[in-house]
Amino acid sequence: AYRTDEGQPWVLPVVKKVEQMIANDNSLNHEYLPILGLPEFRANASRIALGDDSPAIKENRVGSVQSLGGTGALRIGAEFLRRWYNGNNNTATPVYVSAPSWENHNSVFMDAGFKDIRTYHYWDATKRGLDLQGLLNDMEHAPEFSIFILHACAHNPTGTDPTPEQWKQIATVMKRRSLFPFFDSAYQGFASGSLDKDAWAVRYFVSEGFELFCAQSFSKNFGLYNERVGNLTVVGKDADNVQRVLSQMEKIVRTTWSNPPSQGARIVATTLSSPQLFDEWYGNVKTMADRVLLMRSELRSRLEALGTPGTWNHITEQIGMFSFTGLNPKQVEYMIKEKHIYLMASGRINMCGLTTKNLDYVAKSIHEAVTKIQ
């Protein structure tokens, strides 16, 4: 979760404002939402992902399912794919998850009934970057119709994203091999500060004619973690297909949670549908993204000034909340035990934990760990 420079959780100012508006609105009650969610939320959420000028939206071939966070969106999508993709109830369709990925991806698809979950090459530890060749190779050799979970931006946990050129190569192979793109978009806006930039890959795939799913989370970019606000965007060939898909997703939702929670969706819908509130929100998002970007550049420059062995440009080249520092498990142990700095054994740090007050200490500690421990 995001933290301020004081190390505190941050409720976005625009969220506070909108919550007050909702509280003061006596015409609102707590009645059930429709099964697929609040209509104004669904439409706005998908518009954010695909862009105001999205041809798919114009052509009326986009569907949306309000879900319990990004996880809920992934689960509804996974349940639907298991029932209806590549035949009926084909649990053998391979599902590819990046190595590494968010650990819950595996569990979501397993619990949805898929029996064959595999990894695709992603992180190259030696060069501390994307293993594009490994990735493309895995796609070339994946069985036709395999499902690939793609991180739309700010890859979790490595912070390493394909460049636009690399995305183009990925799309080319996926089209040729008839692979299904399931995007996980948990950081739109939060990664670069630009909604459009962070959605580039998803929109590119749409423009290339793919049918795809995109699980969206508004936990980070709206700071609405515990309200569980998510959206599954469905892009299909035409309105008729999308309509039938949604009717079946409705049945899946009905036995999972019946209908989604209203509070978070109201906050997001109200914000996104008002030009003024939307601008305020964009400013709040940029505040968060900029702070993280600042911490990245400050950490890198300190390490380089200290002359810490190795190269540290990956700290600023990576994007989003997390950074794969390259520290090995022994160095991580040193950081935890000797310096009381807590990070994952993988060397992953949460950039949100850095503040102007602790930057020096963290940089020095990394320097010590790298020079003392091999």
Next chain:
Amino acid sequence: SSWWSHVEMGPPDPILGVTEAYKRDTNSKKMNLGVGAYRDDNGKPYVLNCVRKAEAMIASKKMDKEYLPIGGLADFTRASAELALGENSEAFKSGRYVTVQGISGTGSLRIGANFLQRFFKASRDVYLPKPSWGNHTPIFRDAGMQLQAYRYYDPKTCSLDFSGAMDDISKIPEKSIILLHACAHNPTGVDPRQEQWKELAAVVKKRNLLVYFDMAYQGFASGDINRDAWAVRYFIEQGINIILSQSFAKNMGLYGERAGAFTVICSDADEAKRVESQLKILIRPMYSNPPVNGARIASMILNTPDLRKEWLTEVKGMADRIISMRTQLVSNLKKEGSSHNWQHITDQIGMFCFTGLKPEQVERLIKEFSVYMTKDGRISVAGVSSGNVGYLAHAIHQVTK
């Protein structure tokens, strides 16, 4: 071409269809008796005063939006357990239970269904009363369980077929799962009397069945939360380690906030800890952790003495209005000159009433009187008000005389 060419259009929801048709109707006397949500005497949704107060208190505390634990808000789950089990419950006091927050009643039922599929190896069979809530079957089926039924409702008397139920239940294979509605049976409104619950407890114990209680209407049925939880508490006192799903949609009017809980009564606190760890493993890949808003409101109400008192009064108010509508419907039918026995309307309890009307009669009610209900003759008494109960009685009399 599309990946989805072969995807069939899902069948329309039968209850939604009722509301759709009602909305299109231009008759000023129209009535929507399909609605599964409480309405006040003006036919409007009712936000409880204690809910508004709780919301104001929560807003003033300026809490953050950090993720809840996977199992939910602890103050909420503890208060939910205490509400269901009773503060003097040995199971509650000893801590030999686990309660996790669920997405209202549906989400809680589904957590339980998934838990049974993964950990209850003795049987795949879940026995539902005939009839039961329409969504029970698909929930258990999607979780990978099989559905069976036991006799429950007697359409000839519009009441409980107790001997049929006892007969069927006594023949259920040992270690099967039986689902019971704790109070205000949906859709019939027919509940066992306390002596009948005692016999039911004895037979499920004898058959060694796993008991799954669905309690969606505690407080809303009789107006008394302890009375409505009597069966749940009696079973536990008899040594039956039940599992339980609770909803706060109706009794707190928190429908769209999705506040619910799933509880497992265990042998001891250690078993409860182990069960909890497995429930979390099931929840994480569904939606990671639950939504805070409804749970915070419910927790504030249950844990603040003044608000809790106010809530108990408001819940009784809702239940009393429903009961009064039942009484008025019957007296109005008599006034219309109906010679039929309508006693089941006042004998039944909760939001719903199985009128006993046949499909042809329901069709006439819809077409000729703009009175909308589901084909099975079920009406939501919440949709009846002092302003339209006379019209309803008149319409029913016309199609049944």
